Amino acid sequence: MAPKKIIYHCYGGAHSSVVAAAIHLGQLKGSTLPSNADFMRLTLFDRQTKDGHGLLHFFGFDEQGRQVYSLGCRNAGKTVEQVLLQVAEMIGAGGELSFIDTLHCVTLKMRIGGYLSRRWLLVRLGRPLVLSGTREAFPALVRLVEKVKNEVGT
Amino acid sequence: MNYFYLGLLDLYLPAVAAAIHLGQLEGKKHPGQKELDAIKYFRRGSHDEDGRIFFVGTDSAGDNVFILSVKVQPEVVIRAVESMLGLYGLPLREIKVVPCLLENPQLAGWGKLLSRLGLGRQERGLARRVVRSHFGGLLQSVQRSKAAKR
Numbered sequence: 001m002a003p004k005k006i007i008y009h010c011y012g013g014a015h016s017s018v019v020a021a022a023i024h025l026g027q028l029k030g031s032t033l034p035s036n037a038d039f040m041r042l043t044l045f046d047r048q049t050k051d052g053h054g055l056l057h058f059f060g061f062d063e064q065g066r067q068v069y070s071l072g073c074r075n076a077g078k079t080v081e082q083v084l085l086q087v088a089e090m091i092g093a094g095g096e097l098s099f100i101d102t103l104h105c106v107t108l109k110m111r112i113g114g115y116l117s118r119r120w121l122l123v124r125l126g127r128p129l130v131l132s133g134t135r136e137a138f139p140a141l142v143r144l145v146e147k148v149k150n151e152v153g154t
Numbered sequence: 155m156n157y158f159y160l161g162l163l164d165l166y167l168p169a170v171a172a173a174i175h176l177g178q179l180e181g182k183k184h185p186g187q188k189e190l191d192a193i194k195y196f197r198r199g200s201h202d203e204d205g206r207i208f209f210v211g212t213d214s215a216g217d218n219v220f221i222l223s224v225k226v227q228p229e230v231v232i233r234a235v236e237s238m239l240g241l242y243g244l245p246l247r248e249i250k251v252v253p254c255l256l257e258n259p260q261l262a263g264w265g266k267l268l269s270r271l272g273l274g275r276q277e278r279g280l281a282r283r284v285v286r287s288h289f290g291g292l293l294q295s296v297q298r299s300k301a302a303k304r
Contacts, residue, residue, distance in 0.1 A: 054233030
């Protein structure tokens with residue numbers, strides 16, 4: 001069964017997964033490097049709080065009608081994935097979910113900036129760093145989304 | 155309805171909670187060594203069992219009882235399960251996740267260390283002591299989760 005729900009997940013659900021979901025939905029064009037303002041226009045970008053970790057955030061429908069979500073799992077990405085896949089089987093939705101870990105695309109700047117901005121709420125210090133890091137990571141995220149689209153079928 | 159008893163780092167506490175739920179352990183007295191050792195899944199759990207859900211049985215009301223253990227972030231796992239139920243428009247009571255967590259996770263770390271050192275008997279002994287000291291709390295958790303259904 002082709003997946004009906006595509007879930008991009010990372011540590012905090014505030015940066016890489018949000019950007020990947022936006023690329024998937026065409027809110028950010030893969031062909032051009034988005035500006036800082038483009039990133040900041042995205043729902044949740046550098047705004048997610050720790051209370052939102054574990055909550056699936058619906059981003060929209062892609063061109064194939066699949067639902068795209070972002071999710072922050074902290075350091076339990078594999079565990080959350082494993083649990084939700086089993087729960088999906090239980091509720092009769094087996095094969096509907098596709099989890100994509102975006103953490104490997106994250107740059108050091110994103111990690112440090114994200115930590116400062118989200119963990120310590122030092123937004124003025126962390127946000128410029130996270131934006132710069134996201135711009136650096138953008139090509140890798142575009143490649144990841146392209147790979148996902150090829151795998152799940154466009 | 156499905157009950158998930160969720161542990162951190164090992165399956166000992168969730169296995170005992172599931173046994174209480176299914177009436178395999180009496181709540182009136184603390185279980186002895188034989189009773190604990192006879193409980194299904196009363197064990198540490200291996201590395202690849204992180205997040206794996208085990209079916210333990212069906213209770214008298216026809217509800218299914220499962221256990222699982224995670225290495226980290228149990229609260230994130232709980233939120234994710236609840237969020238997914240919402241996604242499918244299912245009521246939260248469809249799956250009730252009951253945390254069976256140690257207030258001091260270092261104890262589980264000690265158990266893991268003993269196990270790695272090949273001191274399996276001591277590790278199991280520590281697990282039994284931990285279970286006995288948490289038995290009252292587990293009993294209350296089970297009773298509360300069952301009462302929440304009514």
